[in-house]
Amino acid sequence: MSWKKPKDSARGCSQYNICRGERNYSRFSSSDFSTSLGLEDFSVSDTSGTEEDTDSAVLYGTLRGSVVGLRYYTGIVNNNEMVALQREPSNPYDKNAVKVNNVNGDQVGHIKKELAAALAGIMDNKLALIEGVVPYGAKNAFTMPVQMSFWGREENKEAVLDQLKRHGFKLAPPLKECDFASKWISARAGPSYSAPVHAAVQLTPEQLKSEFDKLFEDLKEDDKTCELEGAEAVATLLLPHQKQALAWMVSRENSNDLPPFWEERSNFYYNTLTNFAEKQRPKNVIGGILADDMGLGKTLTTIALILTNFQDGKPLPVQKIPTVTPLRMTSVFSGTTSIQSVETKYSGDGPSATLIVCPLSVLSNWIDQFEQHIHQNFHVNIYVYYGSDRSRDPSFLSEQDIVLTTYNILATDYGMRGDSPLHKVTWLRIVLDEGHTIRNPNAQQTKAALNLDGHRRWVLTGTPIQNSVKDLWSLISFLKLKPFTDREWWHRTIQRPVTMGAPGGLGRLQSLIRSITLRRTKKSKIKGKPVLELPERKVLIQHITLTEEERQIYQSVKKEGKAAISRFFSEGTVLAHYADILGVLLRLRQLCCHPRLCINTSSSSFSAGDKTPEEVHEMLVNKMKLVLSSGSDEECAVCLESLTVPVITRCAHVFCRPCIFEVIRSEQPNAKCPLCRSELRAEHLVECPLEGEIDSSNEKKSDQEWISSSKINALMHALIELRRDDPTAKCLVVSQFTTFLSLIENPLKESGFAFTRLDGSMAQKKRVEAIQCFQSSQAGSPTVMLLSLKAGGVGLNLTAASRVFLMDPAWNPAAEDQCFDRCHRLGQKHSVVITKFIVKDSVEENMLKIQKKKRELAAGAFATKKPSASEIKQTKINEIKALIDL
DNA sequence: ACCGCCGGGTGCC
DNA sequence: ACCGCCGGGTGCC
CATH class of the missing domain: 3.40.50.300 (P-loop containing nucleotide triphosphate hydrolases)
Structure with missing residues (x-):
């Protein structure tokens, strides 16, 4: 194998310059910081976006309208097929124009102008989501009817109804989409009862995750249980479950099945979800989601895939040992790939490079694993696309066998429009490691990943669903599964039916996931045996008795701290002094380890006093350091998750930066601290000191005896x-x-x-x-x-x-x-x-x-x-009491 | 006839 | 579009 970064092909311990000066956080912007930590979901723009909060949408009602101008467009529609309504404000004939597109995105016609005039305002102000279905008459040459459903938040309902009324329209009571077919056939079959608008069942994230895991519990003898040995180039013996995964991945890369929800019907390919049909065979995903639990060897399996299904369904060929002539030597050592290319490139045309994108934290793991698992007799060109001196030459990249990079680099390059070498290459295969990184559809990393060009597409993740079905869209979209690449179709056919508990919704999701995902948990079994047989793990607790001297120090600090904390309790100011309490506990914990640990901790600043802004700032930074370094895994009281990008308020409470900014934004102009109701101002927030500096103030005492x-x-x-x-x-x-x-x-x-x-x-x-x-x-x-x-x-x-x-x-x-x-x-x-x-x-x-x-x-x-924020608070207070024996 | 009626031309937004 | 609408041609019974 040869590593193209660093330049020489040999590889020693210290030669990966994969860090460079890139991680210079000293002047980070919040987005840099959060994306570098893979926390793009928490970016401020995301939380404040008025983007659809689709989960809380209700159905206002339905309305019949007509689509006109079919003559002029190529898009065709079937009876009962879903259509999309799209505003076209730039239309020279009518600024209210509303286009009608079919599932493929081809325009079918326009909404009739009188109706468009009523809809334009609703759509532009995002008061409602309007979805169309063409119930019948799809063969009409000039116009066709369209049944529209209006979805939106409860509080916008009046405004929408008003707007329609002003134009002389009135919504009919909700009519469930799935009733359409029967409704039109048996229109005279008696009174129709309006379907319940709200979901009968709402799944919690936990239920969803467990439903998800159930999918894979009872794998029958199907393609997911065949085993395939790794090719010769794989230096490591694969475990049975890894051979299964390899077999599955190879078969997915080489098969030509129809994608899920497509059927062949009399020379047409027909989508059973949208009722869309077309002559052209829809491409299947050449790839999928490998969602094995952490620790089952996704990385190794992927390396085996790359080597075993290298090109044209064949494994990586053995490297011909180059005849050593002086000429060749020179070429090899000059760092070009030309000679290797001659020796190892394959007859197949087309792309041959695999791109692997991963978080920085696992980049070195990939490097290690390649080193470990590629047989030494085989030659693989691997280029680590990272660092400021990364090659900008797309053709150089496409000549590699494997290019490794990070989501940040991918996003950064993509940000410089038109100059992203990664986006100029057509890849044989793209692998997104820790694929849930692109969960947020609005994040730059996601957009950058979705715009990569490659034939085979893989997502590796241990947690495909973090919170909700929403998390899946980016992944599905990355896999280029028709018609889900467009969020509207994903939303209408899968996400909403599932979250609203519509009959069949979960079933759809399951068959979709089942067809493109392989997941085993640590508890999964193969032929009765657990996939992973780990050696035993024992936890022993060894009690330590402090020396007389240590005990004395401990007791005196405890006595002092206990008095202070009791005072906070009697004054009812526990939460206001949260950082101070953590400080006391921290000092006690440190004393249990070594008396010297807590010498330097800043003398607690219980008195507010009048201080210069600099002193206030320093005090706040110190308090935050206390909270963070105390290792208490503080939760943010807004999002109830672990703190991400922590900031401290003037009243000394620590929150996630995006969370507290959102509070300030939504409560302006008089925002209050969620914990103590003190005045809250964005300019008073103090950012977290850099990781690694937290403890550095305590360093430098090693010269003492x-x-x-x-x-x-x-x-x-x-x-x-x-x-x-x-x-x-x-x-x-x-x-x-x-x-x-x-x-x-x-x-x-x-x-x-x-x-x-x-x-x-x-x-x-x-x-x-x-x-x-x-x-x-x-x-x-x-x-x-x-x-x-x-x-x-x-x-x-x-x-x-x-x-x-x-x-x-x-x-x-x-x-x-x-x-x-x-x-x-x-x-x-x-x-x-x-x-x-x-x-x-x-x-x-x-x-x-x-x-x-x-x-x-x-x-x-x-x-x-x-639990609610107040329940969390109470739990914390109880914990504090228990900890200091109150 | 400053009408009605006829029939041809025409057609999204 | 086997419609609606437009506007020109036309005009007793």
């Missing part, structure tokens, strides 16, 4: 014992406090341990190095990794470790579990033992209790709806 602590002693005792029993055993030492990790470095050095470190402040390149060193099985490679709890994304693979020492408990048990999964995952050969150090009679023990409650809550009925 180092002293140990009870916890460190316990750790070292365990490490030394472990080394004695098995000198090659590797372990992770995990803490939320990077300063604590720094302190631990001292005894590790003293006792002669080889160790590495991975924390959030490290550059991408350093991280890759640290991970590779640690994962190496070479003699002398590090046996200990100091790991900060939150470092690294989900892709992080630390399977070399079979022991984990969790130095301090986290608020959120899920964060701990995620951390354990980094070594307890596919590839782990040993049983994993996790040791949690918990100081007796301390805040840590109380945290365990709270964790237990949270676990029970999470395991319990999902059906319970989202």
Whole structure:
């Protein structure tokens, strides 16, 4: 294989310049920041957009109208076929013009002008969504009837009815779309009862997800259970479920089935959802969604696909070893691809390059996996399209076998209209890794991805549905499934029927998903055996007793903090002092680890006092650092999710930036803090300091003489014992406090341990190095990794470790579990033992209790709806009480 | 006849 | 369009 970035083809540990100076967040705009974190859903423009809030739409009623001017257009329509109404304000004859298009987007005619005059205002002001169906008469040469349904928000109904009335129209009561056919046939069959307008069933996200998973529970002996061995070029043996996935993916790339909901009927291809028909055979998706749970090896399977179904349904050919002549040598080492091209290009014409788009956090994982899984006798050109010096030459890119890039680069390039090399190439295959990244249809990344040109299209994601069916549209659209690429048809035929609980809606969704998706969860079974047989995982709790001296410090800080917090309770100002309370708890947690951790924490500023703006700013930044670094996984009280792009208000409450901006926008001019009702102003909001700087203020004390602590002693005792029993055993030492990790470095050095470190402040390149060193099985490679709890994304693979020492408990048990999964995952050969150090009679023990409650809550009925903001507040207050023994 | 009626020309917005 | 509408041709019974 040859790596085109860096330029030489050999590859060493440190040669991926995949980080460059790109991640310079110091002057980030919010959108840069959020997209770089894959949080584009939270961008302000999205939340404030008046775009359809289609979930709350109700059916106002229906109206019969006519479509005229059929003579002049090529679009044809069948009886009962859906049509789209589209405003055409630029029409020179009538500024109210409304076009009528068929499902294919071809114009059929216009709405008659008198009616158009009534509809124009409604459509322009987005008061209602107007959908048409041509009930009959589709063969008419000049005009045809159209049955229109008006959908909108309850509060707009009056305005719409008024507007229609002014033009002499009146809506008929709702008539369910699915009743159309029968209605026209049996028009005299007695009174018609209006169908219920509102959904009978509304699915919660959890129900939806579980419905989704049920789809794949009982895979019969169909194409999804055949197995296919990887081609010779795949260096790794595939597990049974991976061979199944490979077989399925290859068959999807090579088959020529009709896409879902299409039938062949007397020389026509007929869409059963829209009743649209055409002569031309609709193209099937050459690809689909691989939605296996995290950890089942989607990356490996995809690499196997690329190598096994390389071109024209054939695997990657063996590399002919080039006859070594001086001439060739020169060419090879001059960094051009010409010689390789001669040797390895294939008879097939057309595109041969695969584009892989992934979040930055997993880019290095792809690089590793290619390195690991491509057989050394085979040659693959891989180009990492990243960094400011990336090649701008489309023909260079199309000559590669594989081009790897990130969603950000994709979106950035696409933003520079007309100058995106990625968009000038016709790809053989496009793979979107962590495909749910493009969930938001309005995000730049989504638009950029949807506009890529490629034949075979794949989406890899562990969570195809995050919250609602809406999440699926971008993915389906990316797959170029007719007619869903247009959001209107997706919405009318799938999304609304499902969310409104219309009969058959869920069924449609299921058959759609079933036909293009493969999903196995960690619990899925193949021939009675679980897909993943992971070694055992044990969690031990080791209690620590503080020394007399440590206990004294702890008790005095606790006494002081408890007094302050009691005062907040009696004054009823708990929420106003939330950051201060977290500060107290943080200090106690730090004291459980090492007395030196909390020396520097800013002396609490309980008194507001009169301060200069600079001092206020600094105080707020400090408070926010407290909230964030306390590892409490704060939720934003607006969206009830984890904080994304945190900002702090003047009243010291932390929210997601987009959320609080939305509050300010909607409540203007007198917005109030959602938590304490203080005055809220956009210009007073203070942004989050950069990740990695949070703890840096505590750094730089290493010159002091180092002293140990009870916890460190316990750790070292365990490490030394472990080394004695098995000198090659590797372990992770995990803490939320990077300063604590720094302190631990001292005894590790003293006792002669080889160790590495991975924390959030490290550059991408350093991280890759640290991970590779640690994962190496070479003699002398590090046996200990100091790991900060939150470092690294989900892709992080630390399977070399079979022991984990969790130095301090986290608020959120899920964060701990995620951390354990980094070594307890596919590839782990040993049983994993996790040791949690918990100081007796301390805040840590109380945290365990709270964790237990949270676990029970999470395991319990999902059906319970989202708690309200006030319920969350109450829970938090109770937690605080429990934590400090009040 | 400043009407009615006839029949040809014509046709979206 | 096997319509509606327009506007020119025409005109007792």
